[in-house]
Structures are given as C-alpha cells and as structure tokens.
Amino acid sequence: MIRLQHLTKSFGAKQVLNGLCLEVPDGRNTVVIGGSGSGKSVTLKLIAGLLEPDAGQVEVDGEVVQTMDRSELAALRGRIGYVFQFAALFDSMTVAQNIGLGLVKQGYDEATIARRVEESLAVVELSGTEDRYPAELSGGMRKRVGIARAIALKPRYILYDEPTTGLDPITSAVMDDLMRRTRDLGVTGLVVTHDMRSAFSVGDRIAMLHCGAIRQVGTVEEIQATDDPVVRQFIEGRPGAALPMPAGGSPE
Amino acid sequence: MRRLGVDSVPIALFIAVFTGAVPMYFVGALVGKTIMMELGPVLTGMALAGRVGASIAAELGTMKVTEQVDALETLAYDRNSYLIVPRVLAATLMFPVVTAFAMSVGVFSGWITAINLLDLSSPDFLKGLKLFYRFKDIWFGLIKSASFGAAVALMGCLRGLDAQAGAAGVGLSTTRAVVLGCEAILVLDAFWALVLL
C-alpha cells in the first residue's frame, strides 16, 4: 500500500501541492486526474523519491520514503516501476539494453536478464525489437518499451505518468489494455492523467487532484455521478474559471 | 592606437633582448618553458573546455530535460557515480594526453620558427631547451592539465544536470558550462602558480 500523507511542495513562490493525502490500495488501479500543471508528475516524483516534499511524507509498505538511506531507496526502486510521460528511454542504448538496465543493477545474471527482456517485450507486443534504438521507434512504441522496462523488474507498484497523452485513440486503447493486464498480474497501478476516457477505462478508483489536494476520491461510478461542480466540470471537459487555478486560489 | 603601441614596447624590448644582446640559445629555453608550463596546458584546456565541456553539458542537459536522469534513478542508479564520475575521470586522463601532444607540436613549431626567422642554429635551440629544462616542468604542465580536465568535465556535468526544461534550457546550460570551465582553468592556473613555483 502506498500512503501519501499531507504532502506539500512548492517551487519558489509557486505552491504545487498543499496537504495532499491519498491511499493507493494494493492490487487495483488508482487513477489521479487533474489539469495540466496541477502537480500530477510532481506527486509521482515524490513517491519515487525523485523529489523531496516540503512537508508531509510518503509511506510505501509501511516505510517512509523520505527517511530512507541509499540502500533502502535502491531496494524501494526495485519495487516501484515508473513509466515516464515521454518514455524517457536512454537514447544511446538499444531496446533490450534499456529494459535490462534495471535488472543489471539488481544483480541478475545475463541469462535471466535476456529471458526477462524477452518476456517483457512479449507482454507489450514488441517482440523482435530488441536491437532497435529508441529513435527508430514511434511514440506509442516508445511508451510500450517504457512499460516493458518497468515490468521487467516485476515491481509491486507501477507509476504511470500520462500514459495515453499524445497518442492516437487506438494506441491509447492498447495502453489502457496493457495497464489493465498489468493489474491482473497483481501489480498495483497509480496512473496520473487528464484523459478521462482512459481514466474511466483503466481506473478501479479515481481521485481528482485540484488546488494541490485531493478534491474527491471514489469508484468510477461514484465519480461519474458526482455532484461536486469542480469534478463535474473536469470530467465533462467544460471550459470555465474554476479549472486550472493554481493552489490556494480556488473560487468556491 | 597609442595604447596598443605603448603597450607593445615592453614585449618588443623583450624580444630584442632575446634576439640581440643575450646569447641566442635563450630562445630555446623560452620556448620550452612557456609551452610546457603555461601555453600548452592553458590553451589546450580552453580549447577543450569548448569541446568537451559543451558536449558533456549538452548530453546530460538533454538527458535531464527528457527525464532520462530521473529514469536512471528509478532504476536504482546513482547519478553521481553513473553519470558524473566516469566523465570527470575520462577528462582527467585525456586532457594531459592532448596537452602532451600540443606541447610537442608547440616546441617543434618553436624550433622551426627559431631556425627560420631568428637564424638560430638547431644545436643552439636544443642547448637552450635543455639549459633551463627541468623534467618536473613537463609533469607540472601535465598535472595542471589533468586538474583542468577534471574542472571542465565537472562544470559540464553540473550545468547539464541543472538544465531547465526546453531546448533553450539545454543551450543555456551548455554556454554556462563553457564559460565556467574557462574560468575554472584560469583560477586553477593561478592556484598552481602559487603552489608549484
């Protein structure tokens, strides 16, 4: 279980998160929706220990990420897969090297690594691309390699940063399907997105991030039937003043 | 114009002294000393700060803004030991090699110039080269250039990893890396002048 407790984060004068609390239960996909710049990526980076919160803490399996030393943090990273918005594949490495890099660090032998790379590529339906370079792949393929790199470590959790943004509808559906299949393998997913179609399709639970905190959490049905005007406006995609307001400036 | 002219008087005198009143073989000594101790390491360092510092900053800056640095960390790699250390080590080892090459070319061209323009004979040039030559000079020069290599690579890494999002951010980091690299060379050069001489 991942528990976000009263997370606060500012960059300079700009407050991004303002006391965010959220629980991510095991074995299900939790989707965090929110407008561009609402702090979705920042939240994921706080969970993975890539950023430090100004206040509050993140608990993963009962351990507090912010107090971990180097080796604990390295172990944590073996348990959390991270799928970046633009895949963040290493340009200078082949697909196979990209996927195997985390396994090399965790100390697996070459045969195991080769087998895991092959398995992961099969899951994302990209078998045979082992020796290609990221520059030779389409955007959708790169994102799938990004997922393969995350699942190769057989993590308990996967954090997805806008997995369908910028993809055509069919490729988006493929990504959604992948995220559901990964969940069915027993992996807990935390997906951040502003793509409502994808959110309803992969989410078991949906939470809305607004003004630096969680506005509402609930099942897909609960969110679809919400009477909170801010959440309604967002899921229906209506323009208006309430939506992309920075933290602290909510017109209620 | 006047300032240029007046400022040139000392150097002109200097050259006159060396080419006239003093035995000609001092030219060899002058060429050898300045190239080994100063010109070789500093000029080579500056040239490499442009190439090496810029390419490191551009590479790491691109990795930073495309989240490849974050990705590396989520795979449990440490950015210092995986990205910075190898680059700093490589530059620390390679700068002296390039500098040694530059030194030999410099002394060689000094010799060609001396025998052609100053009517100096080769034995005289060599005699001068050896006269004030200390084996240490080459080592001092090479150690200096190793420190320049470390500084240039470190500035490239730090600026690159600091890059702000966008292509403009990477460009800015690259420029800063080169400027800082050159400044670091001048500061280190002054430092070594105090320590070694």
Ligand SMILES: Nc1ncnc2c1ncn2[C@@H]1O[C@H](COP(=O)(O)OP(=O)(O)O)[C@@H](O)[C@H]1O
């Ligand atoms: N490293 C950073 N330095 C400064 N500002 C940042 C940084 N990361 C994010 N921000 C700012 O925090 C806000 C939230 O960013 P982000 O979490 O990336 O939004 P999104 O919800 O679109 O993923 C943005 O306004 C962004 O400019």
Ligand SMILES: [Mg+2]
């Ligand atoms: Mg984002």
